[in-house]
Amino acid sequence: MRIAYLLDSTELSGGVYVALLQAEALARRGHRVAVVSPGPEPRWFPLSRARFERSSFTDSSELASADVRVATFWTTVAPALAGARGPVFHLSQGYEAAFSFYATQRDRILAAYALPARKLAISSSLAARLEAAGHGPVENVGQAFDAAPFFPAPEPRAASDPPVIALIGPAAADVKGIRVAYEGLALWRARGGAFRLRRAATEPPTEEERTGDLVDEYHRAVEPERMPFLYRASDVFIAPSRAEEGFGLPAVEALACGLPCLLSDTPGHREMAGDAAWYFADGDPESLADALPVLLTAEARARARIAGPRAAAQFDPARVAARLERAFSRALADGPE
Secondary structure, eight states: OEEEEEOSOOSSOHHHHHHHHHHHHHHHTTOEEEEEESSOOOTTSOOSSSEEEEOOTTTOHHHHHOSEEEEOSGGGHHHHHTTOSSOEEEEESBOGGGOGGGGGGHHHHHHHHHSSOEEEESSHHHHHHHHHTTOOOEEEOOOOOOOTTOOOOSSOOOOOSSOEEEEESOTTOGGGOHHHHHHHHHHHHHTTOOOEEEEEESSOOOHHHHHSSSEEEEEESOOGGGHHHHHHTOSEEEEOOOTTBSOOHHHHHHHHTTOOEEEEOOHHHHHHHGGGSEEEOTTOHHHHHHHGGGGGSHHHHHHHHHHHHHHHGGGOHHHHHHHHHHHHHHHHHHOOO
16 A cells, blocks of 8 residues: 655654654555655654655645545645545544644634544544544544653662652643643642652743742653653653543653553543553542652552553554554545545
């Protein structure tokens, strides 16, 4: 098959990472796969099997010759459908119409989801959400995650004093729940809890983060190959993402590194981590503060080193590529809708 992925941007982000990982995994199965974007080739994710074409979507030779096109964000669905000679898929990694961050564009997002592209989701919980919103049928192909660079330290590290808590994601995107974590951590500190907060995000810190007293370190746009070291140098990871997020990659990265993980209790997190993580009530800072102390114990560190990598191993990109291949083959066999 000739498969083309459409990316609006190639800047460092979890959504772009997943699309590139899928493209590489499909190319390893013998397909001709191209990633098409008006942006520059992503040097932070060197493609070894898939091709990259820097082009507008209207002028792309790879799109013109593709048997299958994959829109990777709602903004690329219409370009993917324009002039397509074969099936078009809409890969959803989160239901953007439910994000308050995109409230001003909600009508455009709904219009994109209403277009006649076959829907793909990266988790069963997201697939169910999309179908409940009237966007079905939706096929869950699962999440792709390369666990090779993410593993626990060879020997258990001594706990830091005070413990270092890792919190990943932009504060401006409320779906990430960063402000929920800030409130919970402030509450725990008021109760006498001591910690150092290590932040990382692709965006610069907000004024509140620069001037407040919660954030001790802020790392912007950490190169992917450095992220495992950030996790392994931390004692606890908190993922406060709200239910609207489809799948938080930092959480599975932290699990793979054997880090005790405190996750918001959402269907997506339960599907991802199961019993390998600890949970607090979604959106509830007090619940976060109540749950945090148990993760700082030797027992929690020992459990996380075993259970976390085991949970992360289920997201093998080769499995996702096989599901994608079956979905594409069925669509090609069905012919035009």
